[in-house]
Amino acid sequence: MMKKVFLITAALILAISCSGSPTDPTGDGGLIDEGSGTTDPNQISAFLNKYPGRYYVEDADGAIYINYRIEGSKIYEGESTTEMQGSKTLSGNKLQVEIPGNTSSQYGSDWNTSMEILNFSDSGIQVFQKLILSKDNFSTISGYQKVTTISGLKKYAGNYYQYQGYNDGTGSSTVEKYSIFTIDSSGNIYITNNMASQTRCSLDGDVLTLDFTDGVYKCILQENRAIASTFINNVEYSTTSKKSDLLTPYKGTYTGEAVTLTVDEADAVITSGNLMNPTAILNGKDLIIYDSWRENDVPKKEEHKIVFNDDGTATYTKPDSTEVTLTKN
Structure with missing residues (x-):
């Protein structure tokens, strides 16, 4: 808080x-x-x-x-x-x-x-x-x-x-x-x-x-x-x-192409770029990590989108629309 x-x-x-x-x-x-x-x-x-x-x-x-x-x-x-x-x-x-x-x-x-x-x-x-x-x-x-x-x-x-x-x-x-x-x-x-x-x-x-x-x-x-x-x-x-939704069903570490997604019961963190103020929100299988900051006193926000797949992988879409497949360790 x-x-x-x-x-x-x-x-x-x-x-x-x-x-x-x-x-x-x-x-x-x-x-x-x-x-x-x-x-x-x-x-x-x-x-x-x-x-x-x-x-x-x-x-x-x-x-x-x-x-x-x-x-x-x-x-x-x-x-x-x-x-x-x-x-x-x-x-x-x-x-x-x-x-x-x-x-x-x-x-x-x-x-x-x-x-x-x-x-x-x-x-x-x-x-x-x-x-x-x-x-x-x-x-x-x-x-x-x-x-x-x-x-x-x-x-x-x-x-x-x-x-x-x-x-x-x-x-x-x-x-x-x-x-x-x-x-x-x-x-x-x-x-x-x-x-x-x-x-x-x-x-x-x-x-x-x-x-x-x-x-x-x-x-x-x-x-x-x-x-x-x-x-x-x-x-x-x-x-x-x-x-x-709760993050617990997807707890674990997912990696791929120099990207690591770590999910625990309280939060989800991704190593992709320099995130300033990230907050993770899960709805169903769709996880969005919102990052927000101010630039020249103007509010900015980006979305890092992850979809959890049935085979245990996750598809990560970067803010520039590049996709990366993450595998659960």
Whole structure:
């Protein structure tokens, strides 16, 4: 998965530019209520077993990325071979996954806990990504200014933050807390100086709405954190990961004319040219390895096409239409 940077000033832009095009809602991004659904791993495994495949998303430049792989009743993130970690709750066709932060990572964004709501259908997965904001006791921070006062916010006083990594110029990175907003004991809410004048705030029950020029954050305020969702044109932002077939039936190494194709359960890699950003998608016996890059700020994409034959060979068609027969070792 691509790294997500959760600065409030950039999050609305990043939600679009880093996660593909938004989709019309067919599922539900709401949280599964505590006490409902099931956390039984056997029931969740049985549910996942109905949706095997590798699921991918295409970004605005046409680049393709694997978001999830479901195989053997387990779900994996991206092209990882390690099962997706975190607490999982299932309700109907909705799987809620809360992924703990990795504080041993050198990347500050990896330290943050995240949440994904996955709505399953036969054609793909509609994905709603939530920002989990941790909470410290309230303290005054330089560079923040008051936006408004809401009496109902008093009981939610605190500094709501995510971790960010900063390069110190020596090749090392420093991880620091970045407060998205702060609330004092009088119900005053504070946001960075450069955003305060563009922000309107309101409270409905435990849901704090931060209304910006380009979109809206809705934050469910809890005792020790907030769970934030992005809304655009009054619709919660989501993406749809399309389904492709599993690679496992064609695992192995195929060679021919100085070309090597290596297929494992998570990915397929070919040694042909200098591929920049390859992603393999299998449908039936047809494997396409898409390569994407930018040249003079113009997006480019090539397709390396492989057809798996019944005799154990594979026919590889290069981007220039040259064909090579690959034999499985």
